[in-house]
Every structure is written in C-alpha cells, then in structure tokens.
Amino acid sequence: MWDAVDHSCGFDAFLSVLWNLTSDRGLPWLSALSPDNDLLQSVSAAFLLAHHAPEYLEIGRDALRDKLVVIDPNAFPRRGTTGIVLTELVRVLLRRPHGFGSAMTHCGTCSNLVRHVPDLISTGLWPIDPFWWRTVFPQSPSVSAQEFVTASLDTPLSVPCSACGTQCAVSHELTSVPPLLVMESLPGTTITPCETVTAVVSGVSVCWRLVGVIYFGWRHYTSRFMDQQGLFWYHDGVTTARYCIRESTSYNGAWLSNARSRTHSHLVYEHID
Numbered sequence: 463m464w465d466a467v468d469h470s471c472g473f474d475a476f477l478s479v480l481w482n483l484t485s486d487r488g489l490p491w492l493s494a495l496s497p498d499n500d501l502l503q504s505v506s507a508a509f510l511l512a513h514h515a516p517e518y519l520e521i522g523r524d525a526l527r528d529k530l531v532v533i534d535p536n537a538f539p540r541r542g543t544t545g546i547v548l549t550e551l552v553r554v555l556l557r558r559p560h561g562f563g564s565a566m567t568h569c570g571t572c573s574n575l576v577r578h579v580p581d582l583i584s585t586g587l588w589p590i591d592p593f594w595w596r597t598v599f600p601q602s603p604s605v606s607a608q609e610f611v612t613a614s615l616d617t618p619l620s621v622p623c624s625a626c627g628t629q630c631a632v633s634h635e636l637t638s639v640p641p642l643l644v645m646e647s648l649p650g651t652t653i654t655p656c657e658t659v660t661a662v663v664s665g666v667s668v669c670w671r672l673v674g675v676i677y678f679g680w681r682h683y684t685s686r687f688m689d690q691q692g693l694f695w696y697h698d699g700v701t702t703a704r705y706c707i708r709e710s711t712s713y714n715g716a717w718l719s720n721a722r723s724r725t726h727s728h729l730v731y732e733h734i735d
C-alpha cells in the first residue's frame with residue numbers, strides 16, 4: 463500500500479513482484495536469491511510475518527527504507543515525495559558476495575590483472591549503460607530482451623588498467639545461473655519483452671521466463687506479475703493498494719509493454735529448468 467507522505471512506489475512495485483512470486487514458490491525461494499544478503503533476508507522475515515498479518519508488508523518495507531537511507535541517503539530518500547530509481551533498489555537487494563561469474567583479463571601492456579565486475583555478474587541486474595548501447599546498437603533505440611542478453615555477454619567491456627592506464631577489453635561470462643534476471647529499459651534504449659530468454663552458462667544453454675514487469679510514468683512505479691498458471695496480475699500501491707487485479711490469461715509482449723498509460727521500466731525473468 464502506497465505511502466502518500468513519504469513516497470514509496472519504487473519499493474511497492476518491486477516488493478509486490480517479489481511478494482507475489484514468493485507466495486507461489488515459498489520463502490526458501492526468496493532467501494535463496496541471495497542467501498548472504500542481509501537486506502533481502504530482512505524482506506524475507508517481513509514476508510513470513512505478513513502471511514499472518516498483512517500490515518507487515520508495509521512495516522517490512524519501512525524497516526528496509528530505514529536501513530537503506532543510512533547506507534545511501536541520496537539513492538534512497540526516506541522522507542517526502544522524492545522517489546527512488548528502482549534499479550538502485552534491485553542492485554542492493556539482489557547483490558551476491560560471490561556473484562555469478564567472472565570478469566577479468568591480463569593487461570596487454572603490463573600484464574597486470576584487470577578486473578571489472580558488471581552488475582549482471584554480481585547481482586543478476588542488467589542495467590543499461592548508454593555509452594555501451596551506442597557502441598553495440600548504434601542505430602537501434604529498441605532491441606529485444608534476447609538481443610540484449612546475447613550482446614551483453616558477447617561484448618567485452620573496455621576498462622582502464624589500474625597499473626598503466628591502457629584500455630583493456632574485459633570479457634565476462636556466467637559460471638552459475640542467476641535465479642532472477644532484472645533488465646532495465648529506458649526511453650531511447652528500450653528492451654522489448656520476450657516470453658523467454660536464453661544464455662550459455664558454463665557451456666550449457668539456460669532459459670529464463672518473464673514473470674514480472676515494472677512500469678514507470680507520471681513519477682510513479684506500478685507492476686505486473688505472472689502466477690504459476692500463467693495469468694498476469696496488476697498492482698498499483700495507490701489504486702489497488704494491498705490487492706492485485708487479475709488481467710490477461712496469456713503472454714502478449716506488446717500488451718505487457720504498457721500498463722495504464724505507463725511504460726515498462728524493468729523486466730523480471732526467472733530461471734526455469
């Protein structure tokens with residue numbers, strides 16, 4: 463339920479997707495997204511209580527906000543009508559100490575070991591770097607989720623060597639499977655939804671299915687999630703509060719790109735066997 467005094471819509475949107483996915487899959491699924499992440503585990507503890515007392519959804523959200531404002535008061539303002547950038551929330555909630563892969567190379571000039579660990583390796587978050595986009599998709603304001611995944615894994619990142627400053631091409635690869643992929647989509651660098659995306663992890667083709675979408679517009683975030691029967695539900699902390707509205711019965715990428723005059727800002731994919 464939206465906090466009209468201290469605007470909470472970014473939290474409401476992402477946490478409602480996690481809450482609904484967790485309701486179908488169980489709390490161990492949520493905890494396993496990042497077992498050593500104290501912030502995610504505090505959300506899991508609040509969800510456990512909320513099964514019996516729904517007000518713990520808001521109590522848990524506000525406790526999370528109290529912690530985050532101490533960590534980064536600019537990214538996570540606690541009071542007033544300033545919203546958050548949802549990408550920042552995904553990054554802190556899904557970060558894993560050991561990540562999902564490796565990203566390093568030896569400098570061609572001085573042999574120094576050059577490391578650069580992008581979000582997609584450390585968290586399962588796939589944010590958009592506008593400079594990277596202009597290099598990889600120079601003529602395309604929009605690509606599909608599958609094109610984005612493939613290009614992100616196939617394109618080395620240019621990183622300066624910390625010892626000599628030479629620009630080095632750092633390749634990165636996934637060596638374990640992120641249970642969730644959260645892709646950012648921005649105006650002008652838009653990721654269009656695909657029902658599933660695949661990538662190679664340690665030589666094996668792995669598949670993820672779209673199970674959640676976050677929308678942004680008019681300075682407000684809303685969301686949809688897919689239940690285990692494949693039905694899509696809509697949530698808006700302002701208008702639907704603690705409830706979700708049942709909508710479509712089947713996957714439709716164009717329909718999923720928008721909700722109530724808002725455009726998708728994040729796509730949430732879950733690993734499937």
Ligand SMILES: [Zn+2]
Pocket residue numbers: 569570571572573574623624625626627628
């Ligand atoms: Zn060097």
